[in-house]
Amino acid sequence: GAVVSQHPSRVICKSGTSVKIECRSLDFQATTMFWYRQFPKQSLMLMATSNEGSKATYEQGVEKDKFLINHASLTLSTLTVTSAHPEDSSFYICSASAGGLEQYFGPGTRLTVT
């Protein structure tokens, strides 16, 4: 149980375009979802926290107009990277929580902006 999926697993896009990443909790209802970013050989940095039906709470330094997060249902959250640039290239990981302290992580999405 407690499986989280992400789609796509890998995406390459051109600079200036937008990319949407989906995060789904497959077998539980996720009241809270988290989006992380991981640079090569570095740790995970929390970008934002979203509760179903509410606006996401962004961490300091994360541009909310650039990284649009939607958590429209208890099983789906999306992260849209708008007007992507090469510096947005990274590994994006989502996690989901059913209300407790434990987070269940997705497999990640590798974004490359050319």
Place this chain on the structure above:
Amino acid sequence: AQSVTQPDIHITVSEGASLELRCNYSYGATPYLFWYVQSPGQGLQLLLKYFSGDTLVQGIKGFEAEFKRSQSSFNLRKPSVHWSDAAEYFCAVGPGVTFGTGTKLQVIP
């Protein structure tokens, strides 16, 4: 503010040898502590967690960790390492999870 320090960036051990990965945390109250493992290009898998109670926590894949409040530590241990344990290991403290910088484990024959 909470923080996590993993002093060892990279550790190499021989297969069959014992392993200890260090983790020190800073948190104002009783922390919630986690260890995760990440294989290359993959997401994170929870190895074990400590919320309260017994300070020696057993996890999956033969791992254990001990919470030592006096030392603000939560070190991960395994008595005998397998080649498949080679991965990146992250310690984390919550609530509002903050991750350490990770320790990359290399296992040699």
